[in-house]
Amino acid sequence: MVALTIAILVILFIIYQLLLVVPMREVAVVERLGKFRAVLQPGFHFLIPFIDRVAYAHDTREQVLDVPPQSCISKDNIQIEVDGLVYIKVMDGHKASYGIEDYRIAAVNLAQTTMRSEIGKLNLGQTFSEREQLNEAIVREIDLASNPWGIKVLRYEIKNLTPSQHVVNTLEKQMEAERSKRAEITLATAEKEARINLSEGDRQEAINLSEGEKQKRINEAKGKAEEISIVANAKAQGMSRITQAVNTSGGIDAMNMQLMEQFIKEMGKILESSEVSVVPTDLAKLEGFFTGVEQVTQSVKGGK
Template sequence: MSIATILAGLAAVFVVVAVIKTARIVPQRSAFVVERLGKYAKTLEAGFHLLIPFVDKVAYRHTLKEEAIDVPQQSCVTKDNIQVVVNGVIYLQVIDPKQASYGINDYRYAAMQLAQTTLRSVVGKIDLDKTFEERESINNQVVITLDDAAKPWGVKVLRYEIADIELPATILDALEKQMRAERERRAVVAQSEGERQSKINVSEGLKQEMINVSEAEKMRQINEAEGKAREIELIAEATARGLERVAAAISTAGGKDAVALRVAEQYVHEFGKLAKTNNTMILPAELSNIGSAVAAITKTLETARS
């Protein structure tokens, strides 16, 4: 090979290397941090860029997308001295590539470690029973602490989610017994409430029945009293009308004789009945003089009429 060929080859290699070192294509939602002679020069956003060969270099590459970082399991002690194992997930996003490059060595590792220490601190302030009820509150407190700490790193912590809380076997068994006892208690309470309500319903029914019976008896007595009163009233009215007719008949011609005859007939009839029903009789002194008796009765009727 001639020297010219070798030089041409070296020139071609130099050109290829220069192009590789110079041209940079940054993907969408990404950012490259460029250093010039070891010092920060600029941040490349999405698109095509040219660098100075052998002077500029891409020192850091960052994604601007939201990242999910798994936080490993860790042991936490609750306020009532129960040890639980908790793991979760951090969601964060780089908002300043320069700070994310020079503000901290590894923001992902730092955020994960800070999340673990913050979670231990938060869980240590609440009882075991509330760790399950206040997950949202725990998550919010972790996010607030992480976000404040991550601001100098150029990172925004969006949220933190507790993935799982594991309890010791003895605690699980105790909780299961407690839940079983609570369910049994509720069943007993529900049954007793049902029986109580049933008895109340029966007593209310009996009470209403007695009220209905008493009301019916009251109405019956009122109706009977009204009927009797009406009966007495009608009998009195009929008797009065009869007496009026008798009095009117007596005032007519021959009325007195008819009354005397009627009285005599009734006297003889009743006296005959008395003789049939009794073995012993008390005879009036004036038995032989029926006319005198009739006259006396007639006189009494006239007096009553007048």
């Protein structure tokens, strides 16, 4: 029984060495007598026991490698602590096995050195604002250097960019000063605009007042001109009618009669309102004056 058991175990061991199943997510590198034989793709394969062996097995899925934090110096001599993630994929099992000892460690170290080099080309502000361009530059450099390793660098992502505490304090003070500066500029601009608006308002008010005064004077002048014109026209018409009346028969006598009546009325008003007795200067001619008035009156009546 012991011999039978040993024989069965030997047969099973030989079958195990003879048959090989490669999973879907891997590739296997087979060596024959210590020398590279083939890269076996996923599936069922036969091996020669004790001659062929699987030397390496590589995962063909995309792998994520954590890049440890490290200190970098920017172009403006500011110390920054940077960490990230690098995404790689095995493309050639033969190169990944014999091109380098451990492509994972090599990819991480290469990502660190490339990251230090690329950050040294940028200022502190650019490392934050141009992160996408920085990632692309790192991927391009790593992919070019890792081509002999049989891997493909798909992308690189920076997780954190952390300046030193001293730099953080300096930046905070700078930001506070910048905010204060902007606030003062805003207040000064607002005050300037307010003064400009007030001066514009005063200017417009003065213009409106002067325009109103100008229009008022123009209107008054036009009114006075029209008044003078109307009065002049009325006087002219009156004088014309008087002239026509005088040129008619008995016109002169009627005019004299009218003047006498106005003289008597005015003289009566003066005598009524005067505290001093007023008499004509030439008393000798007073009788002749009334005689003339009577004659004029009779002539007017005779004319009618």
